[in-house]
Amino acid sequence: MKILGIDTSGKTASVAVMDGDRILGEISYVTRLTHSQIILPLVKNLLEKLEIELEDIDCFAVSEGPGSYTGLRIGISAVKGMCFTKDVKCYGVSTLKSLAQNVRFFGGIVVSVMHARLGIAYFGAYECKGGKLVEAVADKVCKYEEIEEFVRNSDEKIMLVGDICEKIKGDLFSDLERVEVAPASLKMQRASALCELAFEENDSWVTGAELEARYLQVTKAEKDLGK
Amino acid sequence: MVKITNSPEETVLFAQKIGGLLKGGEVIAYRGGLGAGKTTFTRGLCVGFGIGDDVTSPTFALVNEYRKNGKAVCHFDMYRINGSDDLETTGFYDYMDGETVLCVEWSENIEDALPEGTIFIDIVRIDDNKREIRISGDDRFENIGD
Known part of the structure; x- marks a missing residue:
């Protein structure tokens, strides 16, 4: 096939x-x-x-x-x-799901973030279970604050992917070590x-x-x- | 600032000067009625910016893209755009990448969607040859009429 x-x-x-x-x-x-x-x-x-x-x-x-x-x-x-x-x-x-697919063997939650407008992102989140993605947050468009709320309310390790992953990490989670950014070959x-x-x-x-x-x-x- | 130009050639030369000062990423919003010379002005602007003069009215296509030497201008006509939903589906927001210069004719129709830092160019037709050109929104052009 x-x-x-x-x-x-x-x-x-x-x-x-x-x-x-x-x-x-x-x-x-x-x-x-x-x-x-x-x-x-x-x-x-x-x-x-x-x-x-x-x-x-x-x-x-x-x-x-x-x-x-x-x-x-x-x-x-x-x-x-x-x-x-x-x-x-x-x-x-x-x-957002295809971005998460890149890092589906991560031991935590994958958060996909893409630029929509100033201060507004496309956002989705997936739990990784044995290499398969299980939706944790359905695809949505929202302010950055909502992404921050989701991540801070979770205890899990987080991996960010997507075109604004570095920006989200820097702006919102520079203090949180458990929030990582996907490597160069997998973030887009x-x-x-x-x-x-x-x-x-x-x-x-x-x-x-x-x-x-x-x-x-x-x-x-x-x-x-x-x- | 305000500049009076006395011929189409003067208008184009003035637009070239403006174009020469652009760095990329600017949003230029024209305000002016039919026949004010917005497309002609854009042609001069593009020459000054370094991408040549192959500029035509975007009335039918909604947007024309001009690219040369690694620079790009997207030339919009919002005459037929009604409201922000309409605007979104044209892909307008896709073009705001910080490098492409956006030139927007009939910007009055999308006033609310124009970002901070938009450069407004008002062109008023005084007679067949004369134009009054008013630029606001960016200090770069304060003394350009001198």
């Missing part, structure tokens, strides 16, 4: 191919160009290197959000397009994590038409929070 993963949720453009339970290849890099310019050539490039045809792919795994609106739409549209032409299934993965989005999660949840794959973005709209949330 071959799974192609695409992540365009942030500044990193990432594609990966998984065959069975092994990652055959992955290309990831931070780019200032728009994902619409590079993501499909990147997919083509990787498939060529692996000598795999697009027709051989059984599932497309993609980041469904939260993250950059334009980035997410580019990845999701590309996947929908590929699914429609090949009548193949796909799987949308929470960006990777398409291979999307592939792993699609592989694990292979009975939840959907059609291209069913795939949806989950933006966690900040503006709506701000209104609900009475900001």
Whole structure:
């Protein structure tokens, strides 16, 4: 079973191919160009290197959000397009969950944090049980204070991942040794994590038409929070 | 500060001066009616900033991106944007990365969403050739009219 993963949720453009339970290849890099310019050539490039045809792919795994609106739409549209032409299934993965997947063997709670607005973050938390993630806090958009409250109310060791993990550690938890930041190679989005999660949840794959973005709209949330 | 320009060429040269002082990451909010010259001004600004003059009206696309020499300008037209929900779905907030200069036409429509430190450029048409240009929100440009 071959799974192609695409992540365009942030500044990193990432594609990966998984065959069975092994990652055959992955290309990831931070780019200032728009994902619409590079993501499909990147997919083509990787498939060529692996000598795999697009027709051989059984599932497309993609980041469904939260993250950059334009980035997410580019990845999701590309996947929908590929699914429609090949009548193949796909799987949308929470960006926050895919970040946590990078460090799922951590002996504690993984806290995924991504920049949304000034002082506002996308936030999710997962307990690690034998290498599987169990949701502790459902994906949400919130002020930094809520992240602080969650962490300080917990006794567990905490690992922060995501594009603002260093900032959150520095601003909120410089006094707390039990709060760590993920290492450089694991703190940002990777398409291979999307592939792993699609592989694990292979009975939840959907059609291209069913795939949806989950933006966690900040503006709506701000209104609900009475900001 | 206030500057009167007497020809389109003068307006563009003035915009170039402004562009030359930009560092990247600034949000520039234009206020001015139809035909005031916001897109022309943006063209001058881009030349001064170092990314050339290939600037066109973003009215249909909502946003045009111009990139050169590692610098970037995103040129928005908020004429058809109604409210902050609308704005969010354009991906406006994705562009505030501290390096890209944002030029926003019809910024009046998204007043509440403009960040602190926004540079306001009001362009008023006096006649076919003359413009009154008022810049506020950043000390850098205080003496630029002299």
